[in-house]
Amino acid sequence: MLSFSYPWFQSAQLFFKRISSRIAAKFINIGQEATFFRDNLVGKLCKSLAISGLILYVFYILLSNHPCCQSSNFFTNLTHKWGSHPMITTDSPTNLSDLVFGIAASVNTWRTKRIYIEAWWRPNITRGYLFLERTPTNFLPWPSSFPPFRVSENISRYQPYNKHRMPHAIRMVRVIAETNREESKGVRWYVMADDDTVLFIDNLVEVLARYDHRKYFYIGMNSECVTSNIDHSFEMAFGGAGYALSYPLAEAVARNLDVCIKRYPTLYGSDHILQSCVADLGVSLTQEKGFHQIDLHGDLSGLLSAHPESPFLSLHHLDVTDPLFPSMNRNESVVRLMEAAKLDQSRLLQQTICYHKPYNWSFSISWGYSIQIYESIYPPSVLERPLQTFVPWKRIRMPPYMFNTRFPSKNPCEAPHVFFFESAEKIKGEQIVSTYVRKFPRLLPACSSSGNHSADHISKVRVFSPLTRFHGTGNRRECCDIVRVAKMNVSEVKFRPCMKDEIVG
Numbered sequence: 001m002l003s004f005s006y007p008w009f010q011s012a013q014l015f016f017k018r019i020s021s022r023i024a025a026k027f028i029n030i031g032q033e034a035t036f037f038r039d040n041l042v043g044k045l046c047k048s049l050a051i052s053g054l055i056l057y058v059f060y061i062l063l064s065n066h067p068c069c070q071s072s073n074f075f076t077n078l079t080h081k082w083g084s085h086p087m088i089t090t091d092s093p094t095n096l097s098d099l100v101f102g103i104a105a106s107v108n109t110w111r112t113k114r115i116y117i118e119a120w121w122r123p124n125i126t127r128g129y130l131f132l133e134r135t136p137t138n139f140l141p142w143p144s145s146f147p148p149f150r151v152s153e154n155i156s157r158y159q160p161y162n163k164h165r166m167p168h169a170i171r172m173v174r175v176i177a178e179t180n181r182e183e184s185k186g187v188r189w190y191v192m193a194d195d196d197t198v199l200f201i202d203n204l205v206e207v208l209a210r211y212d213h214r215k216y217f218y219i220g221m222n223s224e225c226v227t228s229n230i231d232h233s234f235e236m237a238f239g240g241a242g243y244a245l246s247y248p249l250a251e252a253v254a255r256n257l258d259v260c261i262k263r264y265p266t267l268y269g270s271d272h273i274l275q276s277c278v279a280d281l282g283v284s285l286t287q288e289k290g291f292h293q294i295d296l297h298g299d300l301s302g303l304l305s306a307h308p309e310s311p312f313l314s315l316h317h318l319d320v321t322d323p324l325f326p327s328m329n330r331n332e333s334v335v336r337l338m339e340a341a342k343l344d345q346s347r348l349l350q351q352t353i354c355y356h357k358p359y360n361w362s363f364s365i366s367w368g369y370s371i372q373i374y375e376s377i378y379p380p381s382v383l384e385r386p387l388q389t390f391v392p393w394k395r396i397r398m399p400p401y402m403f404n405t406r407f408p409s410k411n412p413c414e415a416p417h418v419f420f421f422e423s424a425e426k427i428k429g430e431q432i433v434s435t436y437v438r439k440f441p442r443l444l445p446a447c448s449s450s451g452n453h454s455a456d457h458i459s460k461v462r463v464f465s466p467l468t469r470f471h472g473t474g475n476r477r478e479c480c481d482i483v484r485v486a487k488m489n490v491s492e493v494k495f496r497p498c499m500k501d502e503i504v505g
Contacts, residue, residue, distance in 0.1 A: 098189060102193075188208070192242065192274075233275055236272055324337055344465065354480035385405055413448075
């Protein structure tokens with residue numbers, strides 16, 4: 001190896017060693033700074049992502065109507081613009097809290113009509129409002145047993161378009177928009193009714209749960225009378241019977257209601273204006289036979305003793321018909337019917353038919369209302385037609401009704417023995433026993449052609465039915481057996497599921 005001993009060369013070596021050390025130190029510093037910058041950048045990025053995620057989650061909560069939060073009107077308007085709407089997740093079944101009721105009422109008639117609302121309204125459970133034309137000064141302080149009231153908006157701006165024969169038509173049709181404005185959180189269905197409508201809300205929940213509340217649905221029923229439907233529309237849900245609008249349809253109606261009111265200034269009533277507005281949105285009526293307008297007068301027992309195979313949803317116009325039960329006033333009659341409804345609304349007025357062949361008797365049972373015993377064998381196709389104990393709203397057109405009827409008869413083989421609901425109670429064995437009593441004698445001889453087996457001695461009938469709910473629509477009627485004919489003047493009937501392919505009769 002060569003070695004240089006010159007002083008200048010040794011100085012150069014020392015110089016280059018110092019330079020190399022400084023360069024190495026510089027690179028080490030650069031590496032440390034790069035590592036620090038990288039770690040700092042990653043930390044900041046993670047923090048930014050976490051904050052952004054939190055902000056997005058808050059926006060989601062506000063915009064999705066989460067039960068723990070309430071969005072402001074600002075966010076509600078944003079959801080409308082984005083084509084969404086507040087809604088409970090569709091995985092959960094529809095229940096009573098998903099329904100909001102809008103009730104059109106008047107201070108002038110509230111004293112006599114309130115009994116009908118009190119019969120079905122459940123304070124602190126049902127959601128909705130009673131809309132009045134002015135503050136109900138005579139009823140203040142407002143009882144908590146009533147629905148909360150609202151005074152309807154001033155409608156003077158619609159005066160040029162108010163050519164309706166019903167003076168309050170515009171105020172009443174606006175109830176849907178005003179109800180939507182009052183309650184829009186967690187709503188699936190808006191149910192509209194009058195102050196003389198009696199609703200059976202457990203059945204109503206069950207029926208509406210079958211439909212997709214995210215779509216446009218207009219659910220109700222037309223009138224029992226041909227004349228009423230001709231005067232208004234066969235495609236109209238009559239408002240007194242009550243009708244339901246799905247949330248998105250109700251919102252669409254509310255947004256377009258001013259246009260509808262101005263487009264239809266001469267229609268008779270609010271329900272016809274609403275139906276026309278719904279039709280303009282491309283939606284037609286979905287009929288549910290359990291809604292009852294009751295455009296009838298007189299005795300409703302024939303109709304209610306042969307209810308169609310559909311959940312019983314409503315009654316209307318009870319202040320212009322006879323009381324539902326003999327020897328009772330209207331208020332007492334409604335209370336009696338609701339006693340049965342509280343125990344088993346699913347079977348209320350559902351018709352069950354069975355026979356006692358040794359005596360050639362036919363039993364037609366309208367659970368919670370009445371029992372008819374015929375001293376002849378009649379098939380279900382006959383017994384499901386109502387006895388025409390009532391008269392139409394107007395005696396103009398023939399045929400008067402939208403359904404077939406039977407005329408009452410004095411023939412002892414055709415005239416039934418009639419028993420009306422008296423009481424019901426739960427008993428051991430997961431059963432309900434309901435009792436029906438004779439209110440008046442038939443005053444006819446026995447049916448000779450069926451063997452002269454008179455049922456005059458029977459004064460009471462007991463019916464044993466399961467405690468479980470009956471899901472009738474899309475299913476068969478229940479069957480029944482006569483388990484005791486007339487021991488101590490009491491007959492007993494037991495409900496049961498029909499056997500496979502069993503023919504009743």
